Amino acid sequence: MLHDMRTNPLSPVFVGRGPERAALAEGLAAADAGGPQAVLIGGEAGVGKTRLVDQFLDEARALGALTAVGACVEAGADGLPFAPVSMVLRALHRQLGEELTRAATGFGGELARLLPELGEPTAPMGTARDVEVRARLFELTARLLESLAQERLLVLAIEDLHWSDRSTRELLAYLFRSLQRGRLLIITTYRSDDIHRRHPLRPFLGELDRLRTVRRLELDRFTRDEVRSQLAGIRGSQPSDDLLDHVYRRSDGNAFFVEELASVSCGARPGMISDSVRDLLLVRVEALPETAQRVVRIAAEGGSCVEYGLLRAVVGLGEDELIEALRSAVGASILIPQDDGSYGFRHALVREAVDDDLLPGERSRISRRFAEVLEAAPELVASEQRPARLATYWYHAHDPAKALPAVVSAATDARCRHAYAEQLHLLERGLELWDSAPDEVRSGLRVAYEAESYPLCACDDPALSFLDMLAEMTLAARFAGEPERGLSVVKRALRVLDTMEGVGHPLRAAWFWTERSRLTRWLGRGSGWDELGTAQRLLEGFPPSGVHARVLTEAAAWGAVHQPDEDSLALAERAVELCREVGDEKAEVDALLSRGALLVEIGRGEEGLADMRAVAERVKRFDLVAAFTRSHVNLQSVLESMGRSDESLAVANEGIRLAHRYGLRDTQSWIHGNRADALFSLGRWDESEAAAVDARRTAQHPVTVSLAAERLVRLALARGDLETAETELALMSEHGSVAPQYAHPQAHYRITLAALRGRILDARQLLAEAIREGLAPGTGVYTWPMVDAGAQAESAARGVPAAEPGASEAIAAIREFAATLPRRYPVWAAWAQLVEAELRRADGTARAADWAAVAEAFDGLSRPFQRARVELRWAEALVAEGDRERAAELLARAHAAARPMGARLLVEEAERLAQRARLPLTPEQARAEGPGGDASFGLTPRERDVLALVAAGRSNRQIAEELFISPKTASVHVSNILAKLEVSGRGEAAALAHRLGIVGAERDATPAA
Template sequence: MSDPLGACAMLGAVETRSVSPVFVGRAGELTALTEALSRATAGEPQALLVAGEAGVGKTRLVEEFRDAACDAGAVVALGGCVELGADGLPFAPFSTALRSLRRRLPEELSAAADGHEGELARLLPELGDPGGSDAGDEDATARLFELTVRLLERLAADRTLVLVLEDLHWADTSTRHLLTYLLRTLRRGRIVVVATYRADDIHRRHPLRPLLAELDRMRTIRRIELSRFTRTEVHRQLTGILAAEPAPGLVDDIFDRSDGNAFFVEELVASRSCGDGTGPLSDSLRDLLLVRVETLPEDAQRVARIIAEGGSSVEHGLLAAVSRLAEDDLIGALRAAVGANILLAAPDDDGYRFRHSLVREAVSDDLLPGERSRLNRRYAEALEADPGLVRPDERATRLATYWYHAHDPAKALPAVLDASVATRKRHAYAEQLRLLERAMELWDEAPAEVRAGLRPIDYAESYPACGCDPDTTPLRHLDLLAEAAVAARLCGERERALKIGRMALRVLDGEDEHDPLRAAWFWAEQARL
């Protein structure tokens, strides 16, 4: 049998030459982080936000700080937000970080979670069965947040703990709420919380913007803004990449084209080495990001396109099933992409990711519409054939995402509803609401026989069928409205909940056969709001 884990480890060791081995600039920013680490070690919790445009060097700064923290004896847990669109994985960075802590400190984490494993399993399923969903308990989310903070404080009582949450610009609503609660209530423990986000992605209506405004008012949180490199710093970066003194003309050319963006400097240098070096690169950023991908062998390009559409990272087994390449051919393609420094073997997982999300976005955007839907269908079919290809806590949401982008309403509607149930069980009501809204979007597009096979008992816990047999009564659009109204109330979107309730009452008024029990339920919910 093949050994995917061994393949990942082998590929992860492939040496690349487009990244400078020298850490350039950022001395003040790194000092701020290490000083925060010292204060945390003395017993004063610290929180820092690291902001900067895409490619400016946030990840490299965090990596240097991580190494310094490990050298100082701290335990570092890294979690990243996952880009899956509106139906993103709830609590993804916290789940990943807690999973890392469980690997590093299994006995300590078990002791810290003792007696609350069922509730904390909503964030870390490995702790056990989360039990019932408590869909109507408005205090359930607050209790989950309280237990999470208490768990981290207990782990940080006897050791310095560094919690890194990357890519907040992709954070789901539940993650943003939990982070806000953590930063507001963390009062003891030797802990440093570092969160990163793309400043250039935060437009006026971006959901992270209100959170940033709120955190700016908290004196206990420090924000670090990363600027672009100066010409001197680009010169040092090029010297590190080339392992030689660059020509002044090359420095001027790369600095002008990259405008001091560290990642673009790397891409421009690598693009020159891939081509004949005689012609100018396109001024288009997309062309710049794609130029090295297009120099890969065909199989490697194909694998890169598949991974780009699979999410932030893709497991080896899932990739093998979707690519349908022979194992040796797949490893050869991956080796070429990793050797070109386009893909990386995920450090804490059996999978692969793009070294920089900008390249993944460019590759994904370059897909033809039919190609994108076909890839998503193959992902969904592979996951349905073998659910064990991904973690259990990710399975429902990823399957829903794949079927939705495959443009197959018959498959997408049940998958989206299954994902809404999974998010409800984790008290991720904001994500449940988004999924239910997507289900309502799909409702009329799905075939009647598919809708007839759906049951309220499976998908509408907050609104049992009034006076009907839930095992035989089909799920109705009204049931989705009722479930969405409760989800909106529980996640704090009360105006949205009121609007959904009014919509449902108008539907009831327009029905030929009056349903007083359903109408009474919606009127009671409106009054409660």
Template sequence: MLGDVETRSVSPVFVGRAGELAKLTDALARATAGEPQALLLGGEAGVGKTRLVEEMLAEACRREVVVAVGGCVEIGADGLPFAPFSTALRALHRQLPKELAAAAAGQEDELARLLPELGETTRREHTQHDEEDMARLFELTARLLERIAADRTVVLVLEDLHWSDASTRHLLAYLFRTLRRGRLVVIATYRSDDVHRRHPLRPFLAELDRMRTVQRIELTRFNRGEVRRQMAGILSADPQPAMVDRVFERSDGNAFFVEELACSITEDCPTGLPDSLRDILLVRVEALPEDAQRAARIVAEGGSTVEYGLLLAVARLGEDDLIEALRAAVGANILLATPDGDGYRFRHSLAREAVSDDLLPGERSRLNRHYAQALEADPWLVREDERAMRLATYWYHAHDAAKALPAVLSASVEARRRHAYSEQLRLLGRAMELWDNAPDEVRAELRPVDYAEVYPPCGCDPETTPLRYLDLMAEASVAGRLSGEREHALKITKRGQRLAEAEGDALRTAWFSVQRSRLVSSLGRGDGWAELGTAQELVRGLPPSAVHAEVLAEAASWGMVHDPGPGSLATAERAVEYARMVGEEDIELRARLTLGSLMVDAGDVEGGLAEMYAVKGEAVSLDLPAHVGRTHVNLPSVLEGVGRSQEAVGILTEGIELSRTYGLLDTEAWICDNLAESYVSLGRWDEAARSAERALRIALSPKPRGYGAMRCAYLSLARGDTAKAAEHLEAARDHFGKNDPMPQCFLPLGTIALCIAAVQGRVLDARAEFERAAAEGFPPGTQRYAWPLLRAAAALEADTRGLPAAEPGRAEALERIRKATRGLVTAVPVWSAHERWVRAELLRAGGEDTPLDWAEAGTAFEQVDRPYDLARVRHRWAEALLQSDRAQAAGLLRQAHATAQQLGARPLAEDVALLAQRARIALTDDPPSAAAAAGPALGLTRREEDVLRLVAAGRSNRLIAEELYISPKTASVHVSNILAKLGVSGRGEAAAMAHRLRLFPPSGEGRREASA
């Protein structure tokens, strides 16, 4: 309609920015080569960000690159959820409809939350708040973009991040973190002068600064020469130096202000050059005809962009008059038609803000009211995915509480449907602000079924019961938790619990208490049990209800990881019973999965696994993403715990595929953690390391990162990198926090810490680690973690037998280990094998172990698929056999050595090699050289062996010198050489190694291998 209007305020010459443009085109080239690029372009308003991006996009189009642009939309002070992504995806859909449909295949209902053109979004019944909903949407969006950009270069531009909603920022950060494939360039622009100290974009920018994959470009103002060149382009002539000086002084090098000032000059502005920047922006608007000025004011208040039909309805002008008014505004280069030709926007947002700020207060509210009325009369004037939010914003700024409250609530429902939980939380805050100002008759018409997913837990009919303020607080507390604003959610939850308690609503109070438990745990403020205990007391004696079932299910789930005993089992059984009585299928499935795990812990292995397999089958057949993820984490973990690692791997591999299909990134991290554990058990250590590292890389929450770090710590320790193991151990403890102790966390961490201290020769520290880990005992369900801990503690005492520093407290330590073993069950073969291993280590600690003791342990481990554990047992079994059966001992040593080398278990390989060397046993078919056969252990000279023997006995350099008749300096040199040859960091570690390898048996024991 207005496409033929000429404008001259924009310079046809692209001034400056050569370096910045080179960075953008270089990113384009890198992306074309298959390396995704992420760029952040910042600069003050008017400095030229848009023009720079346009130049880059022009180059992209010349290279036949697919370009999609989306901008954050400002409506009043509110951003639309995911607006730039929706717009950009819509552009891709127009250009590549078949390709985008193929890339979204199978996930159309989820991706329709961003692009409604893909189909209908599935609407779930209620009460199912999935913490991975938003993460799933993010993962699917990232995979969609990767597929689209697999065979073509795509440039995605997201403009005006300073107006972005929190969900848009979260999604953009997710893309920047996870995009690793595809020929994709993502460029985001923002106005730096708007990012004040408390602006929500500020922490987002700080987060991106820590990402090495994000390139940040800041545009500065033009210098005088660049201003002159820009003016020459606008004026089509070289300007007078005095004019350049004045424009440069007034604009301070801001490209947009240079354009406006130059335009004022060319139009012979009657007032001359305006005195203030605001006047610079308003002077040309005020020069328009009255109808054009009115149209500009209406557009300014309607948002970043206003559709033509909506503008026509609000302007209340004849269509011909409106078109003439718009023609004048477009001709003056104040307004522009949108790229799709459907509406109008200001050429620059600074001009819109100036016009909007110039409105009178009554004028602003009147315009918002007209917008809202027009939109109510004809909802199709705007896109369906924008309608609810824009109507809520217009009514809110019209200061009409009666209309604003239901509109804001409807917008909050739409935000929740799109997983825009931060925006839902903000809208619910507005609803609570409007609640008391809205008329009683308006509030009486509101129903939970329309506005609340967390229905009243009192059994009331949500279709007839009026919506309550408490319902809004319940919705807000869940939205806060799901959006990551947990501190805010905790405040709302505490307040809601107090209010529900004051109203005598026990069920709602219990519901809030369950939410507090979750929040306290996720914030690291405690384990959440006190809050769950309160909830159980509140529902005790009340009729069965969804809340009652939820409380029991949460308590059983807590018990499964903190206290897996008979009490937790009984709670899980009641949770299943109550969920069935009230028809809550979701709660029932969760409770049944927990029940199955607890049944296994109680000894009913096959019954418990059968229950868990049944839940898994139902979750997959009913296509329930949350339960699919949960079953593919919990069931394999239980299988691993009872020694069925290969079976666990099969389910975990299936789970990874399903989690990627559903976009469950945090679930995938949990699965990778469990897969790493099973791979370690099966001796597939390289795969275990890759799996643990992936978990660390993709995990969205702290605990899966903690497990990933724990797996890495175990592997580093077993492969001989004690320093790296200590780093991973510390990282795991940081991720887990200190206020939510779970046996499945602190027992394995205690085992690793004990082993690190033992390797470093810190015997007393190692004992202290055992005492801390074992302080609470080992309840049912902790056998899989308890047996390795007890084995490590027993091996510590056996390895340090005869070490002077270890003798004090040694008897007490051994008794503590023996006492702990008496209460542990051995119901499955892997636990029984560990029990025999611990028993043999305890006997070795007293010098009483026999080949038969180790034969029992070795035979037990031969029945289970644990190659590393079997190799360690074979090493000790061979040591015990050296005096009686050298042939069998040699076979065992060769088997153990082969396994250690295959796994890269350097410490075990060295221990086995040293024992074989001392016993004159060849580990390969090649006969050893005479020098090797006769050489001293560990490459030490005879004198260094003497010095090491005294170091192991706890002698200082001075005492070593006196005993060996050498100088203290010479003794010091020998000690340094020994530490270097052994590859240890200190005397304590050297002494621990000597005792572990039995280089110097306690006096009276003799050298068994020498006499063999």
């Protein structure tokens, strides 16, 4: 109604900000070229962030861009999730109409959670819910924006990020990372002076600083000359020096304060301005008529923006009187009409000052009035804001009887919108209100949605309702990525259950113990088995239920990771049967996946793969999104474990497509990580590194961050980049799970790194500790490489004096442990033979035939790196046994295979062996050296003469006399020869010279002059 009114005194001249405008223009140009960009603008309150954005949006529109603006509201802290994103989408919908609806075809019902104009929200796909659906919501939002930005330049602005809810921050972070194409620029603003050390925006900003497509701008206060220009624009004439000094000193260059001071300085009485900033901000308000002041005070308590209808109902004025009051407030530049018909404060500082000026009783009375009006006429507020706004109003009205149900209802709405951090915040507020609420209110509360098999209360016991709330808090904390808070809530619930003497609620206790197991594992504080055991004991004697299905399924999943044996398989079998009995499809597919993995582990691979492939097909056919988070990940993992890397890679590629379709970012990290495994095994190391980087880019939890580092450690060690390996190993070690799939790779890489650093005693201790842990042997893909690392360390240390003490005991311990490991699949059997061959090399008993057998075991397994390593060892043994022709063939083949992979250490070892044994590595070398090979071994002609005499048993003095040189020169020659031949003494040099033909009889008889 008052939308066309201008607010004064805003300067008609835009002042300064040259570097910032240039940076925004650069971002706009980069976005227009097809690469999505983001700009974060920070600055203290009142410094001019909004004016800069408004100016830039005008310029962008002049260039043909479509713009939309949203703003975070202070109610976001009380659980109003995604508010600015919804505002942006609603603004786009107003401008594009059916075009936006068409762009959302196929998933409009899911995006309706953010934009109700798209229709009723659809139910989750298949059995999907919670985190999976939330991730899909993020992905679909990104797709919608990418689609709209294909044909036009799109500029979106989100203001006041310092008030943003966590869900909004996480959605924005997802967009900044995942948007890959489209002419799109996103601008955000935030108050830098509000970002204290523990403010939740601080880590968000730090994370975004690492993104290439995100730039940050910090607005400074105006200089004195800029204040002069601003005053001239506001007043229409140049200010006097006295006025400029006065305003600049009092405002300190803050643009908003300059405006306020300019307005009161126009004819103001001396002493009108208080030294208090709040008093300064209230000057305009106090100059309004009394009715307008009352409207402004009520609007301040209503939120950042208040709908006209709601404000009218709360104020209680006639329409004409209200419009007149609003006209005064708008004319004084206190309120601004919004596009949606609501009214907001021109600057948040004014609203804060007005709100702070309210008396405590006055504030709670106004909040109560807002709550009562909204309850009576809910249509006055947008449906997606209504629950959170009502909860906020009742909470600030200090009425627990009304606030507690409103808060619980808002928490329910937040969960339905997949805003778990806000749900958790609201439920915590509910706990705060719990003891103050009347008994009849508490006993009347009911959880309106299922809490993952949690048994809802069936009586009016208030304590049970309290447990229901704690159950929802547990899940909200888990889904929000706050396991510490979740574990704290679980412990509180178990304490409550312990105090309920004579009542007993074993099903609820079993549910909480199962959650405690999961959170304990997630935090890396134990295996979680004791907690699962407690849960199972609590269920004894009770008829089958959803809780039984959940507990047994969790136990089966635990067994697949920690103890893959017949007992765990039997548990998984029972879990499958029980899930079918109680009709829990989600738990059933989880149990089937665990059963499949366990069948693979005990050697019934085809049966296990059949289970897992069947689940994967069900996932694709029926969009079982929740099951997908395990189906393809586990299937590709067991295929890799069985040595079927090509099949694993095919499943991974399909999984990536589905993960993108479902919008599951962290699941993408698991799949990319497994892709890295398969590509590493296949010798495609550059691709493996790219997959590992993708795994890190999409990781959202400590486990997936650690696993991404694991893949990069492996590559760094194989390439000989020890510094990178140490850095990544530190990141990998932050997740301290004792499961073999985590613990054994960590031990493997620590052992390898210690051995490469020459610390054989450390390597022995690390392997001994891993063996002493008493862990289940685990799977071949995790445990055999760890044992092989220990065997390689002993093999490499052979002959090193410091390594000799304890070597035989270490070798025996490795053999003993290896004998306990399964060899059920060809790749596991090949690892077993490789370990034994390395141990024989370590104790000096290895023969060429041993390595030939290992090579045969790796035939057809698509393991080029291991095959190259085996051929190098085989060639080494053949050289020692005198078969130089076959050794040369194998050595050249190993070298040729290792180089394109980037296996630097293996390449260098092959080159050293070739040098020592005078063997060519390439056909060119073979042609250059001729049939007899190069007998120089890097020796000069004079050194060959000296070596001939060393081989003949001459002393240095005798060599000097025979070659007419000094004894000192002869000694120098001998030292050089020993170094080039890499031998430790004259006898060994003589033996090597005779064995390899470096010297001949004619050279012994007739030394060169």
